[in-house]
Amino acid sequence: MNYGISDLSIIPVRSEPAEKSEMVTQILFGEHFEVIEDVENWSKVRLAYDNYEGWVDTKMISVINEEFYNLLAIQAPAVANDTFNIVFQEKDYSNKLIVPGSSFPFCDRKEKSFKIGEKKYFYQGKVTGNGDETNVRDSIIEAALKYFNAPYLWGGRTPYGIDCSGLTQIVYKLNGISLPRDASQQVLVGEPLTFVEEAMPGDLAFFDNAEGKITHVGIIWDRHKIIHASGKVRIDNVDHQGIFNVDTKCYTHKLRVIKRIIAQV
Template identity: 30%
Template sequence: MTTSSLDPRLTPARADLAAAFLKGRVTAKRFCEGTRYQLIDGLTNLYGAPDANTPLQTQLLYGEYFTVYDIKDGWAWGQAEKDSYVGYCRADALSPDLHPGTHYVTNLSSHIYSEPNPKSPAVGQVYMMSNVAVINEIPQRGFVQLADGNWIFAPHISKDYGVDPLSEALKFLYAPYLWGGKSSIGIDCSGLIQLAFAATGVFLPRDSDLQAEMIGTTLDDDAVPQRGDIAFFPGHVGFMLDDMHLLHANAHHMRVSIDPLRDVIDIVSFQTDEPPLRFIKRPAED
């Protein structure tokens, strides 16, 4: 098997270096075991090249694990553990000190404080579905202490997942659009789907084409869409709010919006020669 037959988005392989588990499957000058790091910045950009002026591929959230295969000139090249995405991020956003997550952030965002006091200095900001490591679940002034000695407001985190991806996605209504974004300060269409399902304990791939392979069953052409179905377009995806309206992060309005499905189909039809609506899928029920 050659590198070209593997998805480069999910394959930690370059001409000069590849992950050891790919030995015999790809061609590279050298293979190595990766080193596991953890994200310590609230939001970290992942690029396809070690250059912040190149297009954003995706973003990594606080507490995520990232396997690093190479560090050079301040850039770390590796693979995200959650969705297997490969790319380059700033090395100073990573720490070799690992604190296994105990809770995840349920608020769109939350601040981390140096003391259990909202008037104390905020030392960072974390975003929905970030993992945090709580060492004492007994609140002090409403805050719980984290493994690094800082504090977070207890009602903003949880051990328990939600039950409805669409309800989780609606939290992002009117959030600005950002290609590759995965937070309330900027999100794209597949990022919205990925985060909404993650909030219910279902972990999907990052991009819409990969999500289409995993999500549920395809509706017949004459079937009536229902709340929570997922509509797939060429290079785009969104939640059906009901049988006629779509919730989606989009570049047309540059935000997360609710639009008539018919309007979205018309807009997409001007952007592609493919059928503007590929299919609608119904997620599997537990």
């Protein structure tokens, strides 16, 4: 059994062991995983953060031992918060541009350093961790707005390209809350609301297709406003019918349910 971690800014994860295969998600810097299968130059991995599985180019994996993997499981890493962070390894002249949601394990905030295995890194920019946020709902909206106008990318989790559930997952991660990867999984979390008027900033709205399958998710911003990734990260109107696109002046997604993940205080 092997274990790995990303010391690259982004590792694409594909549905099959081939470069031309669909990208289903991305592993961000500092996120760790279990290698569950090897085929030639490809490795099938299971991400520790959300148990998502897919194939990555074996050359992109930085190997860690089981002891370090288990230590990662019991500590909450700091999370890169700025739109861009810069990371550099000790005694190494190369810099790495890091996207929001990247993980810095065993972080020393005073020194602004962290460790991956035996390697020590230093970072620039801000990080967040569990318990940092005084008003989680405001913080979620602030984080979501950082992605405003980011292009839509199936499987994406970064400001360079992001999909609807990638947006909700990363925004919640920036606020110390774990969500599954896909909208069809995220809808199973939290408490349902009866009316759209009950929704508060940071609640999640889910939308289905003609077959009743959950295909889209967005973040409630304000009364009858939603932040979501559709073509790009945008703000549209939402009501009991669904999302009303402010540009095309028509409904684009049919509302199924609104879920409250954050406890009401």
